[in-house]
Amino acid sequence: ARHLTTDDAPDPVTGAVAFTGAHQAGIVTAAQDRLHFVAFDVVTKDRDRLVKVLKEWTAAAARMTAGQDAGEIGAVAGIPEAPPDDTGEAIGLPPSALTITAGFGPTLFRAADGQDRFGLAARMPEALAPLPAFTGDTLDAALSGGDIAIQACANDPQVAVHAIRNLARIGMGVVSVRWSQLGFGRTASTSTGQATPRNLFGFKDGTRNLKAEEPDLLREHLWVQPGDGPDWMTGGSYLVTRKIRMLIETWDRSPLAEQEAIMGRLKGSGAPLGRTGEFDEPDFQAVGADGEPVIPDIAHVRLAHPDTNNGARMLRRGYNFVDGSDGLGRLDAGLFFIAYQRDPRKAFIPVQRSLAGRDELNEYIRHVSSGLFACPPGVTGSGDHWGSALFA
Numbered sequence: 125a126r127h128l129t130t131d132d133a134p135d136p137v138t139g140a141v142a143f144t145g146a147h148q149a150g151i152v153t154a155a156q157d158r159l160h161f162v163a164f165d166v167v168t169k170d171r172d173r174l175v176k177v178l179k180e181w182t183a184a185a186a187r188m189t190a191g192q193d194a195g196e197i198g199a200v201a202g203i204p205e206a207p208p209d210d211t212g213e214a215i216g217l218p219p220s221a222l223t224i225t226a227g228f229g230p231t232l233f234r235a236a237d238g239q240d241r242f243g244l245a246a247r248m249p250e251a252l253a254p255l256p257a258f259t260g261d262t263l264d265a266a267l268s269g270g271d272i273a274i275q276a277c278a279n280d281p282q283v284a285v286h287a288i289r290n291l292a293r294i295g296m297g298v299v300s301v302r303w304s305q306l307g308f309g310r311t312a313s314t315s316t317g318q319a320t321p322r323n324l325f326g327f328k329d330g331t332r333n334l335k336a337e338e339p340d341l342l343r344e345h346l347w348v349q350p351g352d353g354p355d356w357m358t359g360g361s362y363l364v365t366r367k368i369r370m371l372i373e374t375w376d377r378s379p380l381a382e383q384e385a386i387m388g389r390l391k392g393s394g395a396p397l398g399r400t401g402e403f404d405e406p407d408f409q410a411v412g413a414d415g416e417p418v419i420p421d422i423a424h425v426r427l428a429h430p431d432t433n434n435g436a437r438m439l440r441r442g443y444n445f446v447d448g449s450d451g452l453g454r455l456d457a458g459l460f461f462i463a464y465q466r467d468p469r470k471a472f473i474p475v476q477r478s479l480a481g482r483d484e485l486n487e488y489i490r491h492v493s494s495g496l497f498a499c500p501p502g503v504t505g506s507g508d509h510w511g512s513a514l515f516a
């Protein structure tokens with residue numbers, strides 16, 4: 125089991141990440157290479173049926189993260205007359221550092237028409253108020269929101285997909301898939317032991333991130349603290365997802381120096397402009413021989429920096445995606461942005477407001493989907509389940 129400072133390293137022998145602990149795994153866990161993310165709509169009005177699924181999901185998630193079949197009988201050991209309690213495509217595959225992380229969306233607490241669907245409205249945290257609209261948003265409602273989100277991350281795509289598929293199977297009749305996203309390359313490091321990966325613009329992404337080895341910063345910026353809101357969220361974290369289409373063909377025709385000015389960092393090393401090392405502090409005061417700031421005023425890293433945003437910090441954990449082509453001769457590619465934080469009103473919202481109006485990057489990106497979810501603390505033992513304190 126993990127402690128407050130959370131050591132989420134996979135077991136050296138089995139490659140499994142512990143499922144139980146003070147916090148959910150899959151947040152500060154060293155970002156795995158693959159993602160399958162799903163947002164569900166709850167299609168029942170029956171609160172007991174919903175809680176039953178949450179219990180079954182928790183048991184299945186505990187089993188799958190340990191490398192076992194989703195159900196106790198397994199994919200091939202049951203009676204021939206019944207559908208198996210596991211779908212089988214992960215037979216023989218190791219745990220692959222699978223983590224399964226659950227969150228609850230605003231609409232679970234209160235429907236768009238104000239209806240208190242499951243008697244939870246009084247328990248909705250203020251921090252879960254729906255995100256505001258941002259300048260330039262081109263969101264697709266069908267790809268946004270959702271009552272319950274499940275993030276499955278693993279180092280094998282088949283293991284991540286198997287996890288989501290089996291939870292969807294177990295939830296049939298109670299939840300239905302609203303939207304889902306595959307991601308193939310992490311775009312962030314969440315541990316100082318990890319090399320910084322690159323996004324599809326070719327830049328190192330995740331250099332300056334909250335990392336597992338900084339417990340004081342995690343307490344301040346990542347984990348919900350006692351007194352922040354309803355008790356059921358203490359030890360949890362708020363998840364923001366944004367599917368961001370990247371116009372990579374346009375980007376690929378822009379000069380290297382322009383790309384670096386837009387990001388505010390060098391493409392090769394990832395160093396801030398004017399410095400040499402990836403982890404050097406950016407110098408936002410430095411002025412070049414031409415009298416212009418070395419890091420332009422509209423550079424992404426300046427606009428996203430805590431100094432520009434009242435100290436705002438978040439743990440980014442996104443993935444690259446390519447969803448085929450768009451029918452116009454271009455790849456449908458981008459970044460599935462994932463950020464966890466103690467309070468989105470003090471992190472994602474102000475930072476995105478700062479970016480939305482001014483960031484030069486906006487010429488090359490489109491936000492097409494948005495999600496906000498309250499991820500409760502970790503489950504602590506065999507009697508516990510996702511949402512136990514919320515539904516108590």
Ligand SMILES: C=CC1=C(C)c2cc3[nH]c(cc4nc(cc5[nH]c(cc1n2)c(C)c5CCC(=O)O)C(CCC(=O)O)=C4C)c(C)c3C=C
Binds near residue numbers: 429461476
């Ligand atoms: C609202 C939050 C953010 C969105 C949306 C976002 C989109 C986005 N970012 C990149 C590429 C990079 N971002 C980098 C740093 C960075 N980005 C955000 C926030 C959002 N980015 C923050 C808070 C930071 C860190 C700022 C800091 O503390 O210095 C970087 C630099 C490397 C790094 O530090 O990670 C890159 C590169 C893309 C391509 C993108 C949308 C598609």
Ligand SMILES: [Fe+2]
Binds near residue numbers: 424428
């Ligand atoms: Fe960014």
